[in-house]
Amino acid sequence: MTPEMGVKAVEAALASGPKSLAITFFGGEPFLEADTLFQILAKARILEHQFGVPITAKTSTNGLCLTDDIIDKAGQLGLFISLSFDGIQEAHDKGRVTCEGQGSFEIVDNALTLLLKQAAPFSVYSVVTPGNVHLLEKSRRYLWDRGARILITALDYTSEWTQDAILTLQKQIKKLSKLYKSELKRKRQAFHMEPFDSRISQWTRGSEQKQCSPGISQVTVSPDGAIYGCVEFFYRRQDALGTVDEWLHRETVKRFSQKRAKKPEECEECAFEWRCNNTCACVNLRGTGELNTPPESLCYTEQAAFVTIDDIAAQLFKEKIPGFVLRQYSQSYHMLSGVEAVIDKLGDATWPV
Numbered sequence: 003m004t005p006e007m008g009v010k011a012v013e014a015a016l017a018s019g020p021k022s023l024a025i026t027f028f029g030g031e032p033f034l035e036a037d038t039l040f041q042i043l044a045k046a047r048i049l050e051h052q053f054g055v056p057i058t059a060k061t062s063t064n065g066l067c068l069t070d071d072i073i074d075k076a077g078q079l080g081l082f083i084s085l086s087f088d089g090i091q092e093a094h095d096k097g098r099v100t101c102e103g104q105g106s107f108e109i110v111d112n113a114l115t116l117l118l119k120q121a122a123p124f125s126v127y128s129v130v131t132p133g134n135v136h137l138l139e140k141s142r143r144y145l146w147d148r149g150a151r152i153l154i155t156a157l158d159y160t161s162e163w164t165q166d167a168i169l170t171l172q173k174q175i176k177k178l179s180k181l182y183k184s185e186l187k188r189k190r191q192a193f194h195m196e197p198f199d200s201r202i203s204q205w206t207r208g209s210e211q212k213q214c215s216p217g218i219s220q221v222t223v224s225p226d227g228a229i230y231g232c233v234e235f236f237y238r239r240q241d242a243l244g245t246v247d248e249w250l251h252r253e254t255v256k257r258f259s260q261k262r263a264k265k266p267e268e269c270e271e272c273a274f275e276w277r278c279n280n281t282c283a284c285v286n287l288r289g290t291g292e293l294n295t296p297p298e299s300l301c302y303t304e305q306a307a308f309v310t311i312d313d314i315a316a317q318l319f320k321e322k323i324p325g326f327v328l329r330q331y332s333q334s335y336h337m338l339s340g341v342e343a344v345i346d347k348l349g350d351a352t353w354p355v
């Protein structure tokens with residue numbers, strides 16, 4: 003994407019009248035085009051004032067070309083960095099290799115050191131696959147011990163999960179809950195740990211949850227200026243909804259929303275329906291080729307995760323762990339307070355989420 007196209011996209015989004023705008027840069031690897039990214043963001047910061055609409059910005063990175071300069075610049079422009087890092091070497095190198103086929107653990111571990119050293123707010127994004135699930139607890143502990151405090155975990159719904167792998171997932175979540183519990187006991191607020199915080203708050207703070215609405219509350223802009231509902235539609239160049247020149251075509255968006263709205267029949271009677279990721283059109287497209295049909299692996303892993311995490315939450319509630327009660331039930335505590343507190347501790351960095 004050229005800087006001009008990126009700026010045009012930001013202008014068009016602001017002109018559509020939002021109360022706030024969250025920009026996410028994605029790739030590939032966004033920092034391969036760090037100059038372009040920062041040019042777009044610098045202009046977006048000017049437009050933010052002109053339009054009077056607050057803008058937040060974030061990017062994911064594999065960490066391979068992260069430098070002190072990039073982190074400095076990100077700090078100056080209020081860019082939140084999410085480092086893709088799966089944990090200990092054995093877990094990370096299973097799925098993340100360089101072009102030469104070498105595991106990228108050491109490089110990404112150095113990137114983590116840079117982020118910690120500069121005290122910039124950041125998160126670590128880890129993908130749990132059937133191949134590394136047995137290392138989940140060790141990996142999260144490693145990242146925690148290194149100093150990462152915003153730990154995001156995503157399950158790989160597109161791989162095949164055997165029954166053994168699912169049982170391992172449950173065991174590992176239980177093991178990891180010891181770390182979660184001990185930090186809650188210390189009443190430490192300045193952290194956010196998945197898969198616990200958001201899954202539990204689906205119960206306790208259901209009214210604060212927002213469903214994603216591709217093409218309505220969010221869009222993905224391609225380098226040529228075409229607009230899609232979300233990333234997978236862009237990757238496939240499927241169901242374009244407009245262009246940055248004309249913005250969204252109302253009728254096309256309406257048809258797209260109707261297509262998305264249909265829920266899978268198999269899910270209608272399911273007790274987890276209202277919490278499940280079965281409505282993620284991107285995962286569904288990737289897994290089954292259909293917008294409304296979740297892959298089996300999603301169904302099995304979601305059920306296993308919910309059952310396990312609900313048990314853990316019930317126990318934490320029973321024990322009246324103060325940090326847990328505060329985090330999940332206090333009116334004054336927002337779900338993102340843990341993240342906010344990390345950032346507050348770092349000084350007056352820009353609120354990124």
Ligand code: SF4
Pocket residue numbers: 214215216220232233281282283284285
């Ligand atoms: S849940 Fe899925 S469809 Fe919705 S924003 Fe996320 S990736 Fe896109």
Ligand code: SF4
Pocket residue numbers: 268269272273274275276278279280296300301302304305
């Ligand atoms: S757990 Fe399975 S059946 Fe239940 S809502 Fe999710 S995908 Fe549908």
